[in-house]
Amino acid sequence: MNLPTIHWPHALACLLVGVTAVLLCFGALVTTYDAAMAVPDWPGTFGHNMFLYPLKAWLWGPWDLFLEHGHRLLGALVGVLTLGMAAAVWRRETDATLRALAVAAVLLVVVQGVLGGARVLLDDKTVAKVHACTGPLFFSVAIAIATLTRPPRLAAAKPELSATGGDDVLRPDRWKAVAALSTAPWVTAGLLGAAYVQLVAGAQLRHLDAAVDANTFRWLVALHLAGALLVTVLSIVATGTCWWLEAGAPRRLALMILVLVGCQLLLGAGAWVVSWGFPADWLPQSWTPAQATVARSARGAAVVTGHVVLGMLILGASVVLALSTWALRSSQRPGLGKERAFA
Amino acid sequence: MKSQSQIVSRTLVRLHSSWAVAACGVTLLMCVSGCGSTPAAWFRPNMVEATKQRLTPDQERQVSTVMLAMFGTPDAPVAPPETGLDEAKLQLAAGPVHSDIVGRKNGLYREHCAHCHGVTGDGLGPTAAFLNPYPRDYRPGVFKFKSTERSDKPTHEDLVRILHNGIPGTSMPSFALLSPPKVEALVEYVKYLSIRGETEIALMRAFFELDDEAQGKLPETREFLVDEVLTPVTEKWKSAADALIAVPEMASDLDLAASIAKGKELFYGDKANCVKCHGPTALGDGQANDYDDWNKAIVEVSKEVKSGLERAGETSTSGMDSEALAEHRGQLAWLDKFGRVLDGGDALRPRTIQPRNLRHGIYRGGRRPLDLYYRIHAGINGAPMPAAKGTVPPEEIWHIVNYVKSLPYELDGELGADRPMVAKDRF
Known part of the structure; x- marks a missing residue:
């Protein structure tokens, strides 16, 4: 044996x-x-x-x-x-x-x-x-x-990570797969970059010094929110793009990232609430809980720390997704010219 | 089918040029992240008060020097003996966050409070602008939720209670999970910041009373600094425990339904007149265009600056003699400085105060009947909520308390004189 x-x-x-x-x-x-x-x-x-x-x-x-x-x-x-x-x-x-x-x-x-x-x-x-x-x-x-x-x-x-994309007979919607193959690597690379930038912005907020002025905090919050929007949009686009790839792994991975990003948005809102309570300006008064939040509670720490850890997971998954799509592009494009694909 | 190593190799080649771009981007990001050094913690001077008192730069410097000598720095606070503050507790709360040799955590104020209340306790921490209501500015020495009469300081236990319970409906969390010595240290440090802030304001106002012989300089003698400036501030804190509100016992055979009915009568009546602000449905929909003292101070100086600039714009300088012209220019410079102070991070944009919606059952100062009694009896210091003391007999205040406590459970019936409660009002 x-x-x-x-x-x-x-x-x-x-x-x-x-x-x-x-x-x-x-x-x-x-x-x-x-x-x-x-x-x-x-x-x-x-x-x-x-x-x-x-x-x-x-x-x-x-x-x-x-x-x-x-x-x-x-x-x-x-x-x-x-x-x-x-x-x-x-x-x-x-x-x-x-x-x-x-x-x-x-x-x-x-x-x-x-x-x-x-x-x-x-x-x-x-x-x-x-x-x-x-x-x-x-x-x-x-x-x-x-x-x-x-x-x-x-x-x-798992041939989908390295296979040439199946048979050479072109299906009617094959052109979508080919278009996705040329777009997906760039979109996923963008997602990877945005996920990292978002972690950098989050690190600035997490390590905020009490002596900095209010404007600095305001800009950091704006940057982090803009980053969240960018990551969300890119993860949606990446999922949409990878959906047309013939390989299943990137498709599943992109979908997983999209779900993680959704959870991350909830955790981000939760991190704000456990740190500073419900934003009274934006939500109805009746949403306000009757009890004050408890500083240093295990639940609060889990939400805030979970937000960071999930951000790392999204980054890690984005690395794998970007590499997968680049690998697919490398393996499939030489054998499948554009002219042929769109013929 | 190509082998895996070929694909990896091809992928790497394709990625090769991207690596350089990515590496440059990451390096740039990290440089931006690490650019500049952490600002040193310092006590920010009360520039709104200094400008209001028209202090010269030399006078501002003198105040800063005296304050440094009397109270030290955020990393090394000093408590004059007259304050009666415990230095050991202050050391535990002050400075940067770190653990000492026995694993005891120091720097508690900066760990738990300073991000909102600011290193100086001026309510101007980095997060303050996002919070509603704004974090408390300790410097005027005014605290809302306490067991003492309106103009008196809170007791030590009042501050401990606030830290323990937090303030529901605001961003102030409960610190119930902190050990009692840590809470004690934080309360002591809050009192220190408040005494420090009040002393600074008193010093700045003292310039106004100087005679010509002083040549615009405060005397730096013990008699003046301690006896005339510091002691009046600290005495109020020391006497807080003697200023407790005398609360009559609620009658043991009280008919609750009758008490609630009586309380409702008082609520809508002229004596207590709670309806004026809390509204006919008690949803907090009464008068809502007023400010608390902290915001009112900024509103007033903003109006003063605005009207001053308008007047200066309308004033013609053509017929002025040199003395009048110099005075006019001095006034313009002062107004300009005040405008910069208000816009430059020394004040937050004023917000009106919203009367409490009494149907949610969220009571910021505490949900015990006793807490409500204190609020109604003494009003809320620093807020438009007036004291019922003097207009409503002490025993009758309990009726209002009972009515207020019943409001969240009043599901049907006529709620207001002219407006029944509907579902959308509740939610």
């Missing part, structure tokens, strides 16, 4: 994506609970070597300490995994760009670690903002590597 061989670059990249997702959840919780300065030193933890900090003090200590120290430990784990993944990619993959992506992941994880340390040592929210922008960027790179290192065996199991 032949045991399946492990394709290490892909396996490690997938593991990296999973651990990074947990790391990002911890990071989002650290910001929600304003726990970034729960441990005043770096790279140590209250004078201990970070890895030798007593388990009991961590797990049974203050909640803020649990989050911040956990975030650091997960960050270290992600660093080690990134090195392993990069080594595997370098050894097993020959493509220069894939190798470059692996190097970019290593650089990003190092930069991210240093930024995290600087945020603590300088106690500076500006560094925190950049730290919050680098996290999703690294997550995107990790997902891109995991997608592109997918072994042929797995690709064969």
Whole structure:
């Protein structure tokens, strides 16, 4: 009996994506609970070597300490995994760009670690903002590597990601598929960019310093709302475009992103409500709940943190969708010229 | 069928040029994100009051210097002993958010309050403009919901209660999940900011009473700063606990239906005249063109600036002598400065205050009958809600309380003199 061989670059990249997702959840919780300065030193933890900090003090200590120290430990784990993944990619993959992506992941994880340390040592929210922008960027790179290192065996199991698009006999509505094939990569790339910009705008709001003026906050809210509109429109267009693709995976992925964006809009509104209550100017008075919102409630923290995490998921899914559509375009267009398609 | 590696390779080649564009975009975004440094926390001077009192730049500087010496900075607050404030509690609430060596969180005010109330406690935090009602400006030392008479300060317990319960119907959340020491620290810091703000206003107003010998400069002696300026402010806070409203007990054999009927009579009658603002249906649809004190102050100075500019525009300078011309120019410069202060982030756009819809059962100052008694007896300080004290006997205030408490459950019957309640009014 032949045991399946492990394709290490892909396996490690997938593991990296999973651990990074947990790391990002911890990071989002650290910001929600304003726990970034729960441990005043770096790279140590209250004078201990970070890895030798007593388990009991961590797990049974203050909640803020649990989050911040956990975030650091997960960050270290992600660093080690990134090195392993990069080594595997370098050894097993020959493509220069894939190798470059692996190097970019290593650089990003190092930069991210240093930024995290600087945020603590300088106690500076500006560094925190950049730290919050680098996290999703690294997550995107990790997902891109995991997608592109997918072994042929797995690709064969799902031919829609790599197939040439089925038979060469043109159906009457085939021209729509061809048009979608040329449009979808650009739309999905736009969606990916917009999802990232939206996370950057959200990071500015999340790390808002109390000393900034009202105009700054007003502009940031406007930017975040405009970003939400852009992501919503692009996800609708992407779904509409991918719907005509002959491959099923991008279609399902785009639909999933659209659903996630819908949930994200609800969570965004929820994040406002749990932070500042119902906007009295815009809603009928009778909508106002009889009780005040409770600051630092688990439900409130879940809504706000969930909004951030879902934003990361939308970004990650957008990476896969963009790569899928580009891969389809690469695989199908050479064999299916426009003249023939529209004939 | 092409192999997966070929497709990946082709995809990467196609994406190759896009990488450069994407990398540039991301770098640009991160640079924008990280551009500039975090602004240092500082106590913003009360520029509306300073301009209203026509302080010169030198006088503004003197006030800032004195305030710094007396009260320190947001990161290192100082409480003069006369305030009676607990320094340890202030240190816990002040400064940036961080945990100390024993894992105790510091910087509580900036973590929980400053985004709305502002670092200075001026109600001008970054989120303030989005909220309705605006967050409280502590500087005038006026608080709405308390157990003391209208013009008195709230007690320590009043502020603790507000933090614990929040203010339903507004953006002020409940901090019931914070530990009592943290709530205590926050209350102490709110009192500190309020005393600081009131002292600043008193100093600015003191310039008006200076004689010629002072040459436009405040005396920086202990007698003046502490005895004449600070002590009158702190005494009011210290005496708050002695100014509790005396509440008569509600009769144990009270006929509730009769009490509600009596309360309704008072509600619509001339003595209490609640109907004037809360409306004939108690939906808050009465007089709604008034302002609270904070907004009224801005409305008044805005009117003053506007009418001053109009008058200045109509004034001809051709026949003026040099002294009159200099005075005219000084007035124009002052009006111009005031306009810039009002538009430049030192004040929020005034909003009228909406009388409470009493049929929702949402009571901002607390839902206990006792809380309603306090509101009706003393009115709401800083708001147009007048005190019934003096016009309605204390025992009869309970009737109004009972009627108000019954309003959300009054499902049928005649609600107002001329307007029955319909479903759309309720929802």
